[in-house]
Amino acid sequence: MNTVAFAFTGVSIAIVSGSLFAPFYKYKLVRIVLTIFRSIHEIFWAFIFLPVFGLNSVTGIFAIAVPYSAIFAKRFYEIYQSTDLRACNELPRNSSPVLRFLFGALPLLYEEMREFSSYRVECAIRSSAVLGFIGLPTLGFHLESFFNEGKYSQAFAILLLFYVIIGTKKYWLRRKLVPVYFLTSIIFVWGNTHVVWANIVRFFTYDIIPWPMRRDGFINNTKQILWRPSETIDWFFTLLRGEVLPGARDTLILTQITFLLSGVFAILFIGLIVRKINKPLSRKFNRILLLVLRSTPEYIIAYIAIQLWGPSMVPGIVALVLHNSAVVTILTIRNADSLVLPLDVAKGKINCFFFHILPQIYSSFLGNLFYRWEVMVRESSILGVLGIYTLGFYIDSAISDDRMDKVIFLIMFMSIINIVIDSVSNKVRSVLLE
């Protein structure tokens, strides 16, 4: 219940704030800030909000609402840009901009916005479940508890429950029921909401100030902040050499291995489910398997893999490759299934796949793979929380030591990597999909 309530409240807030930000997305400053917000994973947002709001519903809701607001703002702006809004010109010239939007633009934009929002509810349920791993009372929390207690059947039941929620979405996520869900979610999470303003003020004015500037005040218990430029620069470079660069290196290694293997596996999966060369029964079976892999958050797959093999890069790679190759396959398969092949196409699945199908879907396949590249960096870094030495590992350690200055610094650095990769992947995709 918490999983769905967090997801629903978070997405509702994000839709409203995303809609408010969307008209300003054309301004560079807004775009940069929202890109930074978008590039930080929900778990890291939860890490930031934990010391501010404590371990309660507000942390969970905001961890979803903040990055999702940026995602909605970007997508709504793109939808607005790509819609033919000439009908607005037919409205009376002196009518107010709000009325012009409500009568002229919204009906045209509504369907695409609704579709995207519904898809994002599913993503938010996944994110919400994962937030359980850092202590919030969602499915991930129960999954971890059952695993730790060795109650594997209960853990499996939790996973099944998760699939049921995602798999039955089209039956329960109905337009008319949305207000009911929203109100129920608000009532549900309301009881567990505590906001202490002093914590918020302390976070922004004290906790995130670099340690050398706080050290003396901390030792004397005066909480005084002193300007110590040379020590702060030393602190900066020590952190850069000791944590940021090794963490970034391992994050990128994990990302690139995942990127390559996801491509290889996606090609294999496409070959196993493409209509032209597979029997209907085996195709359906493989497709269901892929849908399960796509629906399972990579964090949960990685968690299970680490329980089986211990913390190393291998379970991380397995989790990210399985999840991402399933996503790329499902994104590409519609294109592959719509191909028309000649009647004298050679017998033999491998010949047909490599000569007729793969070359024709290759650029859309690469486009989808590059689209996941930025997601892979974000996912690689959060797997650090599970003990793999990526940036998330250092962030998690800093959280344990209550060092929010380090946390913010590491998250900002990670955000820069994400933004660079996102812009490179966007450029590559625009060339590929031309």
Next chain:
Amino acid sequence: MSSTLSHLNLKNFTFSYPQAENPVLTNINLTFKDGESVALIGPSGAGKSTLLNHLKRKTPQSSMIHQEYLLVPQLSVFHNIFMGRLDKNRTIYNLINLIYPLRKERANVQRTARLLDMDKFIDVQCRKLSGGEQQRVAVSRALYRDSSLCFADEPVSAMDPENGEKTISLLTTGRTTIASMHNTELALKYFDRIVALKNGGIHFDLKPLDVDAGELKELYSE
């Protein structure tokens, strides 16, 4: 004397697409002789392509030139022609040639491509070619397949007259060819037999010399 291709015989053949109200072909009776070239002519929608596709499905080893070419636009002319014989080689050999065309195969493909002056484009991606050139690649692929039976659906529709004539001459020599043709002049000049289809039925089935202008006029009249 040439033998009959019994597996292609059609007796009172009727064909409808699923959920269509009327059949596309009705009571078709046809036999084909080995080595014969047959042109299917008639107005658009008469059922020529449907008949060709049906005959093609009965003979998997045959070659087929599609009206839409159905090339792989991202691959080179070499690869698209080479594809004609994929089932004659081992899969691993095909995959090697997909990644790096071997000299022997390049020479073989080049020889076929030269027949329609496409050898100079051998390394060019098919999507960079004009419509007529793409059609010549599709014909080259069928020729490279070297099947004794070839089906062709409007094989020269995008070609200039010179290449069109050369293509039809190649297709009607040394194999059984069944082709739908809009160009009746070429059909009468190169094919052994003319089968005219109208409204899903056979309007006439004659040797070219027996086809007169009046019959053609009636065939294409509303």
